[in-house]
Amino acid sequence: MVKIGIITGSTRDSRVNLQVAxxxxxxxDKRTDAEFELVDIKDYNLPKFNEPIPAIMSQDYQAPEAHAWSKKIDSLDGFIFVTPEYNKAVTSGLKDAIDYLYVEWNHKAAGIVSYGSTLGVTAANNLRLILTVPKVATVGPSVAMSLFTDFQDMSKFHPAPYHVDSLNNTLDDVVAWSTALKGIRQGVLV
Incomplete structure (x- = not known):
């Protein structure tokens, strides 16, 4: 059975991101085809990314805080990224968390749940592009929610019921792709 991490995309104290995640x-958790775990990037206390050499070259140069992050991402087979949209992009905290690692992300699948004043679509597209470098395959179905209709006063999350179907479509693909890519990572054709 594959393990899927639900990755938060914000570290702000006033975030609504955790509610969405x-x-x-x-x-x-209603599914039986995978194990799901909430992975809050805020819990890892990663400093601003400022490593002397890229993570692809050596993990020996990672900030000490990144070691636990590395172990967590390495233990997962796929991801659902929950990203807000800040200035038409993902947050710096999420970008830094991705940049700290490389091989731990390789040949895994991801789905995206986004939200913002314009549904977080630009942030989702930005994240898809970012994830191509560490070789993460993003699935087509996604969930896009509005700060104006899916949140009360932009602070209390109340998703429209139809988002459940969109999320299940995303989860279907993430589980399928994660299962297939796990075989590839293990050198086995499935």
Whole structure:
């Protein structure tokens, strides 16, 4: 059975991101085809990315805080990224968390749940592009939510019921791709 991490995309104290990630997990936990775990990037206390050499070259140069992050991402087979949109992009905290690692992301699948004033679509597209470098395959189905209709006062998450179907479509593909890519990572054709 594959392990899928639901990755938060914000570290701000006033974030609504955790509410969205918890909703994703509540839907995902009804499934029996994978294990799902909430992975809050804020818990890892990663400093701003400022490593002397790229992570692709050597993990020996990682900040000490990145070692636990590395172990967590390495233990997962796929991901659901929950990203807000800040200035038409992902947050710097999420970008830094991705940049700290390289091989730990390789040949895994990801789905995207985004939200923002314009549904977080630009952030989702930005994230798809970012994830190509560490060889993460992003699935086509995604969930895009509005700060104006899926949140009360932009602070309390109340998703429209139809988002459940979109999320299940995303989860279907992430589980399928994660299962296939796990075989590839193990050198086995499935």
């Amino acid at each position: 918890e909703w994703v997990k509540s839907i995902a």
